[in-house]
Amino acid sequence: MxxxxxxxxxxxxxxxxxxxxxxxxxxxxxxxxxxxxxxxxxxxxxxxxxxxxxxxxxxxxxxxxxxxxxxxxxxxxxxxxxxxxxxxxxxxxxxxxxxxxxxxxxxxxxxxxxxxxxxxxxxxxxxxxxxxxxxxxxxxxxxxxxxxxxxxxxxxxxxxxxxxxxxxxxxxxxxxxKGLLVLDCTAHGVSGHAARDEGDNAIYKAIRDINWLTTYQFPKVSPTLGPIKLSVTIINAGTQHNVVPDTCTFTIDVRVTEQYTLEEVIDTIQANINATVKPRSIRLKxxxxxxxxxxxxxxxxxxxxxxxxxxxxxxxxxxxxxxxxxxxxxxxxxxxxxxxxxxxxxxxxxxxxxxxxxxx
CATH class of the missing domain: 3.40.630.10 (Zn peptidases)
Known part of the structure; x- marks a missing residue:
């Protein structure tokens, strides 16, 4: 041609x-x-x-x-x-x-x-x-x-x-x-009456976990993609103003680099927070x-x-x-x-x- x-x-x-x-x-x-x-x-x-x-x-x-x-x-x-x-x-x-x-x-x-x-x-x-x-x-x-x-x-x-x-x-x-992990997490507490010193507030437990997530940095940084990024994007807890909630759910959006497998990222997060961690999928590498x-x-x-x-x-x-x-x-x-x-x-x-x- x-x-x-x-x-x-x-x-x-x-x-x-x-x-x-x-x-x-x-x-x-x-x-x-x-x-x-x-x-x-x-x-x-x-x-x-x-x-x-x-x-x-x-x-x-x-x-x-x-x-x-x-x-x-x-x-x-x-x-x-x-x-x-x-x-x-x-x-x-x-x-x-x-x-x-x-x-x-x-x-x-x-x-x-x-x-x-x-x-x-x-x-x-x-x-x-x-x-x-x-x-x-x-x-x-x-x-x-x-x-x-x-x-x-x-x-x-x-x-x-x-x-x-x-x-x-x-x-x-x-x-x-970057790959994508969406992690659904549940902090577990014990319900009780808000007016008395009862229960174990799941919201406070979730806050401690979220504080860790906001400060932790995965050690290995990708030369092309930079660090892994963790973002808590959804949080839900409680049904009544006078009841200490026994569960608090929150969602983590994780943007993963080639420095770690998705499984390694999940394992690291689960080892450092008290909430249970459930990935929606491990497909998006x-x-x-x-x-x-x-x-x-x-x-x-x-x-x-x-x-x-x-x-x-x-x-x-x-x-x-x-x-x-x-x-x-x-x-x-x-x-x-x-x-x-x-x-x-x-x-x-x-x-x-x-x-x-x-x-x-």
Whole structure:
């Protein structure tokens, strides 16, 4: 393909990707309610004459010349959204173009990444003799870390060598991501009458535990992600003003680095507080990719920088090295009047293609 043909192809793909993003915005696709956006993604593959498969609300395809003897690269992003917050001043489901911005729920997180990756996959779909197979997966339930999204799909995919996960990073290279533990804790006391010296107040026991949590620092600090972060985010106790409560529950949000396993973190916390500790899951592990990996080096060669991401994505369920990278800005995610710059879509497609051209 000549340079002129490549430019024309990228322009056409950008136009199609932008149109798809507007259609996706116009369809409510809250987590577990992504049926219609999955159908729109199917239509994109049909228009490009690319065979695809669907499992619940996950849609995926593989390159035309797939060769099981070659390593496989996964391109992944999600098409579910959070619900719009009350501060929206625009219709979240009306794609509005203004001042080189496209407004709409999911435009930035992660619609821009998704359509850019779909366009990139279409660009490489029928290329012969690539060093990697390529699988594109548009998945559901990312915003709630659901089990019927990428996690459900992974057993259906070929073994993965590495992955690019599309999340808004301004096309910079998030080479590490914190894992997530949510711990439900219960401090146990003894009930009694508040007017007399009776009982053992579970609230006071919980306070002692919480004080430890606010001051403790795990000794090992990640060079990329920094320290593990502990935050008590919910607390509940008591039913009547005159009864000393016998239980107090509180929830800890723990952002875990690659320096510790999730089990090690749980064990350390349980050994140092009196409350019982129950993890909601141990699925959402820290993730990373070596800085000397070819895809990271390809991004660095284009002038990008690496960093560690504090937020959690579908990388958490992958068992292969993964890079988080995509158009858009993380600070716009879940915000009122969410938007993505129109030029960011074009830059995302061009950026992904330039990175992949160096390794395939």
């Amino acid at each position: 000549s340079q002129l043909d490549e430019q024309s192809t990228q322009i056409a793909l950008t136009t199609d990707a932008f149109a798809l993003l507007k259609r996706l915005i116009s369809i409510p696709s809250f987590s577990r309610q992504e049926e219609q956006t999955a159908t729109q993604i199917e239509s994109f593959f049909q228009e490009k004459q690319i065979p695809f498969k669907r499992l619940k609300n996950n849609v995926w395809a593989q390159n035309k010349h797939f060769d099981s003897s070659k390593p496989t690269l996964l391109l992944n992003s999600h098409h579910d959204t959070v619900k719009p917050n009350p501060s929206w001043t625009l219709d979240p489901f009306e794609p509005l173009e203004h001042d080189d911005k496209l407004y709409g729920l999911g435009s930035n997180d992660a619609g821009g990444c998704l359509v850019s990756l779909l366009a990139t996959f279409a660009y490489f779909y029928d290329r012969p003799n690539m060093a990697y197979n390529m699988v594109m997966a548009a998945t559901a339930e990312e915003e709630i870390s659901g089990r019927d999204g990428l996690e459900l799909l992974l057993p259906e995919l070929p073994p993965l060598s590495f992955a690019i996960v599309g999340e808004p990073t301004e096309m910079q290279l998030a080479i590490a991501e 820290p993730s990373s990719i070596p800085i000397n990996h070819p895809i990271v080096q390809a991004g660095l060669a284009l002038g990008r920088y690496t960093y560690g991401s504090p937020t959690t994505s579908d990388q958490a369920v992958l068992n292969c090295p993964s890079l988080k990278c995509g158009p858009g800005h993380s600070a716009r995610s879940h915000s009122a009047d969410e938007f993505i710059y129109s030029k960011e879509i074009a830059e995302g497609i061009t950026g992904y293609i330039q990175m992949l051209e160096q390794i395939i």
